Amino acid sequence: MCLPTGMESEDDAILRLRSRAIPTMPTFPDLKSSLDGELSPGKGQQSSEDNHITSNGRIEVEHVISKKLQLKKKAEYLKSDLMRQFDTQVNDFMDSLIEESTSLEPAPVPAVFSPPMSDKERSKLRHFRPPHGEGKLFVSRRSLLDELFEVNHIRTIYHMFIALLILFILSTLVVDFIDEGRLVLEFDLLVYAFGQFPLVVCTWICMFLSVLFIPYTLFYLWAQIHSGSHSHLRLYSLLFGTLFLLYQALGLGFLPTYTVVTNSFPPASCFIIILEQVRLMMKAHSFVRENVPRVLAWCKEKNGPGPVVPQVSQYLYFLFAPTLIYRDKYPRNPVIRWGYVVSKLLQVLGCLFYAYYVFVRLCIPQFRSISLQLFDLRAMVLCVFNSILPGVLVLFLGFFAFLHCWLNAFAEMLRFADRMFYKDWWNSTSFANYYRTWNVVVHDWLYYYVYRDFLWISQKRCRPAAMLFVFTVSAVVHEYILAICFGFFYPVLFCLFMCFGMMFNFILHDKRKGPIWNIIMWTSLFLGQGVIICLYSQEWYAQRYCPLKEPSFFELLKPRSWSCERPDDRL
Template sequence: MTAEPHNGPKHRSIKTHQSDSTSSHARGHETMEDDDLRQWQKYKQNVKLKVLEEVQDHLSEILDRTLSESVQSSFHVKSTANGKTAKKLSSRSQRMDDGKVFIERASLLDELFEISHIRTIYHMLVLEFDLLFFAFGKLGTVTWSWGVMFLYTLCVPYYTLLFWSSYYHNFPSKVGLSLVIGLILSAIQTSVLGLFPIYMVVHHQLPPASRFIVILEQIRFLMKTYSFIRETGPAIIKNTPKKGESPKFPTFSSYLFFLFCPTLIYRESYPRNSHIRWNYVGVTVGKILGCLFYGYFILVRLCIPVFRPETNQPFSKRTMVLAVFHSILPGIMLLLLCFFAFLHCWLNLFGELLRFADRMFYKDWWNSTSFANYYRTWNVVVHDWLYYYGYRDFLWLSNRRFRTAAMLSVFIVSAVVHEYALAMGFGFFYPVMFLLFAVFGVAFNFTMNDKRQSPAFNVIMWMCLFIGQGVQVCLYCQEWYAQIHCPRTGDGVLELLMPRSWSCSYQK
């Protein structure tokens, strides 16, 4: 009882002291936050004032210059006019009488673009086309190379086959004649359509887009030539002419039409439209140019800023994953652009100009629930060639006993051709496309087959396309800059085949 009154005031004083210290600590913390807030606001205000001062100073200079030029021009007009008449005329009537006065001056936007902040906005919105001009450079060499390949494809296979057909049925050794003619034609094909384009691309160091033009045309001429020989040769062998008659052979005009029509399967005649829709031609050309510009915009704004050397970071799993995810959006956009620009617009343009009526260049691949159906419907033009001259001929040679091997052979051929086109176009060997086709493509073809009908598999297919395109764009862009900043030091086989991005390390 006596201890409670004795300790009571002391206990209350301690509580009072604690509460005062707590409140003072809180007030101190709030004061620090207020100071930080005031400093931040003061910093923003200073930045705003600096920007406004810079813009205001530049605008004041422009305004002063414009006013001084206006005063000088007005003084010049007044001095040349009659004194008494000039005093009576107003400024408006003076301009009407004397006409427009031309002086040396720049456009207002050119003046504004000298301000760093406005110039930054300009670079964000406006594209420079230096990269586009570089990519399509040396078009004279490209045109000359294409002309040589076209003239060869137009004349040599046609007249060689015509010569063979005229002697085949009367020659004592038909197999010997066919073997000799085949070997000679194969040697010439290898030289002109095989080695010549490679020499032109490598020797003249063509830029990327020009490289792709030469290489893709090389592949197209080879596929067209093979189809013509494959379709015409067996027909000549089966149809033995009567005595005194020459063997039936395709006309030169039908072969010339085949070289330009949008198909890789040769026929002597195709279904034709009655007329050309020139409005459709003009709109299609505009779409192709729009796709070209849009693809260039994607590369410049979404790919180059991520992979250029100034933004390069040391390689790690984290940076690799981030780079792949950065590349998914531009990758799938470029895939859709290539599909629309080439398989729809480009092939329909030539189909319309040549009145080619069969326009089924693709099917509804976007609704595919299996990769097997996707491969069949994505590019019907190439699929038809691979099916008739790869898969079906393989089954015919094997007496229909090795369907799986026939399918694998088609995948391998397609993967090799795709990788060859990319390697020659980019100028380096990096077998990303080959692995996606020959490994993952084969695996998905057998696992996600035509039995998969659920819409969920369509979602899986699109997810695989997104990731696959992101991986391709990421790895090829990294290798492109690595080849530039870490060039090869030798010409060994390992040096040529080893990707430079695996060992190249460059920083700003």
Template sequence: MSNDNCINGLIEWKRHMEGVKAELVEEMSCHLKDLLDKAVAEAIRSNKRDQASVLSSKKDHVNNNKRHQGSISEKQKVFMHRASLLKLFLDLDLLFYTFGQLSTVVWSWLCLFMYTLLVPYRALHVLGSMYSESSHPLLLSGLVGGQLLVCQISVLGVLPIYVVTQYKLPPASSFIVILEQVRFLMKSYSFLRECTPLVLRKEKLWTCFFPPISQRYKANAKHSFCLFRTPCIKWNFVAKNFAQFLGCLFFGYYLLFTLCIPVFTNMSKQPFSTKTLVLSIFHATLPGTFVLLLSFFAFLHCWLNAFAEMLRFADRMFYKDWWNSTSFSNYYRTWNVVVHDWLYYYVYRDLLSLCKQWYRAGVMLTVFLISASVHEYVFTLSLRYFYPVMFCFFAIFGVLFNFMINDKRKSPVWNVMVWTFLFIGQGIQLCLYCQEWYAHIHCPLTEKTFWGLVTPRSWSCRS
């Protein structure tokens, strides 16, 4: 009996499940049908929208073409009050700042000029008049030479440094004073170097003012000296050279004002990276090269030619064709003939004679070190910070290039190499000096120490 009940229960459960199954299938089919209907309806609406957009775009295109064709015939020039996109406005306040305190520059220059004009000559004149009659000529020479050395150190050595630092001259004014200091030192040294042996040999002092001449003209030195003078002064030539000098000055200022100041003003406020440094160097290559060319043309051509014309000095070989140099050794000889000749005659030859023609490489290295030290001295005092970029370029890279790219290089390819290195070097120098200048402005020293003064501020300044 119990088995029959179990069988009947299973049969009823089976029928119940089949009914549930049928209901589920019916509901699922209804849901699927609704979903399919909705999908088909959405597809139909989307197709209609696409067709409508295509038709509207075609209509818009046609309308635009019609409107454009109409605007070409109806278009007219409209005038209004507006400025040009490229504004060549130049603020001269920075230029006036860099050349500030000109009165201080003038009186300090007059002191240096009058001293160099009078004192060395007077000292040799006294020595020459008393040397032949003195019972102790060596003692006399030591006394006169010692007094002259004290005067040289006081006037040509200490005075310009005192003026620049005490009066806090701006950069351009400082450059004028320091460069004139170096020039007067070179002039006084060359005068003493040439004339002292004449005095010791009891010759007349005035003979050292005239160029070396042959035996034929020794009786008429004045006539020989006139051969080196122009017959008259061409004042229009003087005015033209001064005008070109001023033009170069303003153009160089414009380059720095527009291409360098906007880039380097806020550079110390950015995080340092090699990419930023390389990009800034390439950015400074063009203005750096222009500054090099403008400095050469303004000073070595315009300025020196103007004064040579006013002084009627006929030998105008202040430079040679350095732009055709295929070696750096030739470039150093031809870039500035005046300084090169002074270094050659009064440093290189004298040191070589002391070494009895030995150690030529060492003597040449000494000349490079002297030149590099003087250049760095000028930049340090004028810019008020020690950053030996110029010294490294002269004393390290200059020496290497002088021996590596020497006079044996004759191919025009080496001329391209010389110009390439000049471009890169000028970019590096301008970039580093500008960075250091603005680093000193943005990150002043709280406590002045020796290492703080000699350590480049741009390495750590991130204001």
């Protein structure tokens, strides 16, 4: 009996499918036997000829379609299982490949950053983690920009900034040559900004020696009292705690500020003393905060001859280490690359001159003229947008000079191996992530000693209040630094922190992942820098053009730029 052409092609397709070797699937024996049973040779074809051919030679189409659908369903099931197994094998292969690649010693830094740790070395990590609870874990890792600059495409951006600096220098030299008829190589702005430098050095030495001996001595005496059989331990704790707080408030808080204000330090010299004041206060707090629980834990368990009191050398190393979190030991590199240290310090010096030319070419000419005018909306809008470029350049220079070059230089000299001083904040799609990644050193201190301690005191019931408290502390400290260094109170940065910073922190949260949110973040950041440069520069010149003869407390708080009008004859 002759079969129709359509039936012959269908049987041929089935026979060809049967003749192909089906992969062995040990996890699905039923599926394999089912497929083998349905596609066995001869039997399926004979059954089709006997049962599915009508008297007029036509095929029962419905039955064929049903069989094809069942076969397709089983084939899809087999395909999905094969894909799952394939994905699992690929993931396992990639994990093993990554592990093997990390075990290879990289060529650029073969003697600096050690390969992955063995099990014995991993057991030593307890020295880098606080024994009384969870905390920051220090590991050996490079700074992100050091890794990115090994890529030529990224290093080209660095070269572009150097080219821009060369253009700033050339434009300044050409303009001075046209105006003066000679090359003028005077850096009077830098000389003024870093004035009274010997007094700055003496003040810093006094601050450092006090923070080296006083907090350590107070803690050592308190620990010795707790290790003995003294009574009234709470009274002693209250006494030493009060002495430590008085030292923080008066010794580190009031005296350096008084020295800066009474001697009228210029801005850069003020920044050196005030930033060091804040840094040393945070260091002293971290030292006490990390070691007091260890002594209390020993007093409770009595599992040794005495409480663990850090050595003076460990505390001294911590005071210079580029971190605000105390540990008895940190991961260390085996050697010091002095060429790397010199290059980073030269880059800091280059950034300093870069900032000088930014202010000389982009800021000072603009604000000398704009300060002649009374406050009006049009002038303010133009001022903000004209200040965006210098503001962004100052932002980049400050980040690169301090968070990358300065901290890496000291880390290299101290063989400090954990170089994660910042993360990829430029890729942030939310301000919450930006705040966490911009300055990891300060963020760690705020997170462990402000946010987590606030939650511990409130028994984890006030997370929004803890976040608000962190923002408030950060905003107050930033505004305090600017107020002392500039010599006037103008809470622009405080308002940006507490108003727009808090608002953007909740609006641009971590769930925003698209590239549009990164654009919004950069736009907001640029605009904020323009506002800061514009308003603080206007107030700086207004304070000098319109001094108060008999200032009251209210007039000291009122921005002078809102009412200052400088006559033309005073140019």
